[in-house]
Amino acid sequence: MRGERRLLRVGEYLIGRASRLLPRQTREERYREWAAELPAILRDPDTRPAARRAARMLRYAAGTIRGTALAPSNARVRATVIVTVFMALMTAVFAVSIGTVVVTNTISAVDDPGNWVPYFWITTGVVNLSWSCRTVARHLRRGERPMAAVRGAVLDFGVWIIPDWLLSRLLRAVGADRSDLPATAAAAYSPAPTPAAPAATAEQAVSLARDTVGHFYRARLRPGYRTADVDEFVARIEATLTADGLPGQVVTAADVEAVKFGTTRRGGYDEMVVDQALDHYADGLAKRALSP
Amino acid sequence: MTVTLERVLRAFLDDPAVPRYGYDLMKAAGLKSGTLYPMLGRLEDDRLVTSAWETPQRDGERPRKYYRLTGEGVRVARLELAHVSAGRSRAPGRQGRPVPGSPG
Numbered sequence: 001m002r003g004e005r006r007l008l009r010v011g012e013y014l015i016g017r018a019s020r021l022l023p024r025q026t027r028e029e030r031y032r033e034w035a036a037e038l039p040a041i042l043r044d045p046d047t048r049p050a051a052r053r054a055a056r057m058l059r060y061a062a063g064t065i066r067g068t069a070l071a072p073s074n075a076r077v078r079a080t081v082i083v084t085v086f087m088a089l090m091t092a093v094f095a096v097s098i099g100t101v102v103v104t105n106t107i108s109a110v111d112d113p114g115n116w117v118p119y120f121w122i123t124t125g126v127v128n129l130s131w132s133c134r135t136v137a138r139h140l141r142r143g144e145r146p147m148a149a150v151r152g153a154v155l156d157f158g159v160w161i162i163p164d165w166l167l168s169r170l171l172r173a174v175g176a177d178r179s180d181l182p183a184t185a186a187a188a189y190s191p192a193p194t195p196a197a198p199a200a201t202a203e204q205a206v207s208l209a210r211d212t213v214g215h216f217y218r219a220r221l222r223p224g225y226r227t228a229d230v231d232e233f234v235a236r237i238e239a240t241l242t243a244d245g246l247p248g249q250v251v252t253a254a255d256v257e258a259v260k261f262g263t264t265r266r267g268g269y270d271e272m273v274v275d276q277a278l279d280h281y282a283d284g285l286a287k288r289a290l291s292p
Numbered sequence: 293m294t295v296t297l298e299r300v301l302r303a304f305l306d307d308p309a310v311p312r313y314g315y316d317l318m319k320a321a322g323l324k325s326g327t328l329y330p331m332l333g334r335l336e337d338d339r340l341v342t343s344a345w346e347t348p349q350r351d352g353e354r355p356r357k358y359y360r361l362t363g364e365g366v367r368v369a370r371l372e373l374a375h376v377s378a379g380r381s382r383a384p385g386r387q388g389r390p391v392p393g394s395p396g
Contacts, residue, residue, distance in 0.1 A: 066326030
């Protein structure tokens with residue numbers, strides 16, 4: 001069989017890992033016993049095709065790791081302690097992260113009561129936490145070991161967190177969740193947008209514009225402005241502001257207000273964030289033109 | 293007795309005189325290595341199973357470990373399996389739904 005030696009090495013590695021969990025006096029014997037089965041599995045004439053034999057051999061080798069965890073020995077106790085500590089840490093991390101989600105979204109909901117996204121995440125977080133606490137309580141009530149309760153909680157957190165994470169990415173991609181945007185840009189997306197407070201000076205307006213530019217946002221599942229066009233225009237504005245603009249390249253507030261960018265179906269800059277930045281730039285340029 | 297233990301004992305009792313190696317038992321009992329070996333270890337501790345290393349047939353070939361039931365193991369296995377079978381035959385069958393149109 002092609003690659004037999006390599007497969008055997010992988011199998012022997014897995015068996016070696018399993019043997020390490022066993023007590024010293026049985027380790028060597030178990031390794032020899034299990035390793036001797038590997039070539040026999042790979043050459044088993046009853047199993048066809050060869051790929052199936054290879055898969056069976058690897059499954060056999062991996063299964064020995066599980067078997068050693070069940071073996072009565074000191075190593076089992078050590079492995080159980082390690083797994084328990086790991087599980088407890090994972091539970092703590094999950095609980096803290098879900099708690100953080102609930103707290104930050106509560107703050108967001110207070111700041112922006114019209115936005116539905118924070119309420120959605122608060123509800124999801126509370127359901128996650130209560131469901132997992134219920135699992136732990138159920139296991140403990142049945143008189144099971146705390147390890148089983150912790151394992152149940154981790155599994156529950158895991159089951160919730162993966163779809164939550166995917167959903168959060170989707171909400172951001174379609175532009176519903178804008179929690180990673182600066183406050184000035186995010187304000188533009190609330191269902192009832194409140195006009196940003198006008199900057200008092202040109203420098204303040206330019207600073208607001210630069211802050212927003214630093215958070216340009218790629219709209220992954222929606223049309224957006226072509227990034228090259230926007231970057232080039234912003235570079236021209238910056239050159240004008242730093243007095244490096246070439247004659248004929250100088251940008252005025254009227255130019256900023258009149259500019260039109262090409263669009264792409266996906267992956268372009270979020271149009272509303274760019275427009276927000278341009279409004280600040282236009283404001284800054286207009287104020288600079290008026291000042292002596 | 294668990295179903296997995298029952299399967300292992302039945303595999304041994306197919307021919308109690310023939311020593312069986314691990315992979316052979318796995319195939320016969322339809323168990324995974326992670327389930328079979330701890331069980332063999334427990335049976336060995338209870339002196340129901342004995343193991344021995346084979347003499348390699350060819351140079352460079354690793355010797356395999358063979359397991360077989362001890363005399364006591366054969367007796368206990370037969371007794372336990374008979375007990376299980378008797379228990380199953382005594383268990384009341386599930387009350388099926390009457391065939392539509394049948395009396396009662």
